[in-house]
Amino acid sequence: MTTALTRADVATAAPTRRRRRVPGWLAVVPLLLFTALAFGLPALAMLNGAFTAKDPASGATSYTTANMTASVQGAYVTALLGSVKLSALAAALATVLGLPLAQAVVTSRSAALREAVLTASGVLANFGGVPLAFAFVATLGNAGVLTTHLGLTDAGWDLYSFWGLVVVYLYFLIPMMVLTAAPALEGLRSQWREAAHNNGANTFQFWRHVALPVLTPTLLGSFVLLFGSAFAAYATARAMVGAAVPLVTLQIADALSGNVLIGQEHVALALSLDMVLVAAVVMAVYLPLQRRSARWLA
Structure with missing residues (x-):
């Protein structure tokens, strides 16, 4: 006699094998x-x-707490404020100059040109240190090629100054701005532009009332990111200006090596902690802005 097994019988008779999920x-x-x-x-x-x-x-x-107190006094606080000033100015200029360039790249009809610019921006954004300083010294230094041919020295140009360092920082900050702004510009929906034009808005009005308000969190986040990159830069400034421009990274190096005073290693660590606190503030501002812009451009 044939016994018919139901699904319930098979399920009951078969051994239960459960794979343990790895967390x-x-x-x-x-x-x-x-x-x-x-x-x-x-x-x-x-x-x-x-x-x-x-x-x-x-x-x-x-x-x-003597080290922390010393790190915010005298030459140390001057160097800290100098780094903040230099980083903020260079980041602001890179944001303003990099946004139109990123827009030109995004709207370009040539895919090859677009990929070439984005690839070059990725390379230039990470090009710094002594090679970058040498390139600018050979080009815009006191005896540089462009300085000699264009007579920039007579016009008051000085590469080894605060503004000279700003120009050098723009070399890697503007490409970084292009890389950070391009995805946000691509997220601007064509329907928004069409709706604005259908309601009688011109290109300027579209950017003023639609695009820029949407991009504001991204632009602020990009500025903060550029600020952090410039604030942490060391090798380029060391090779170019030395002690001519007071910067906190140079002060840390001098304190560790004993170039100014012997036994200031702990003050150097206090200055490093000041930089970490500034970086923490930068990240605390950057992350919420990045999440807010992602919601709009998703």
Whole structure:
């Protein structure tokens, strides 16, 4: 006699095999460990050193706020304010100059030109340090090619000054602005432009009342990102101006090497902590702006 098995019987007779799901957070454990080792330990060492003082006679260490107090006084606070001024001005100019360039790239009908400009921007945005300083010295220095042929020295041009450093920073900040602004400009919907034109708005009115309000969070976020990049730059300024322009990164290097005063290593760590605090403020402003612009341009 044949026995008919129902689905319930088969399900009951068959052994239950359930695959245990691996928690998704395990995939990020290597990244978290790397971040803790590469960034967490140096940050803790910097934080500890910024509030530590060493007695030169006995060699004993103690916790104090004297280093943080010294980092916001005298030449140190001048260098910190100089870095903020330089970074803010260079970032603002790069934002204003980079936005039209990014718009020209996005609206270009040549796909090859567009890809070439974006690729070049990616390269130039990461080109800095001593090679960049040498390139500008050979081009716009006191005996540079353009300085000699155009007589820029007679016009008052000085590469080794505050404004000369601003021009050099624009070399990598404008390409960075192109890279950050291009995706946002591509997110502007053609329906918005058509609706504006159908209601009698010209191109200027469209940008004033539609495009720029939508792009404002992105532009502010780009400015903050450019500010952070310029604020952390060191090698280019060191190779070009040395101590002629007071910058916090140069002050940190001088304090660590003892070029000005011996035993100022802990003050250098306090200055580094000041930079971290400025960077934290920058990121606290940048992330909400980035999320807000993503909602509009999604």
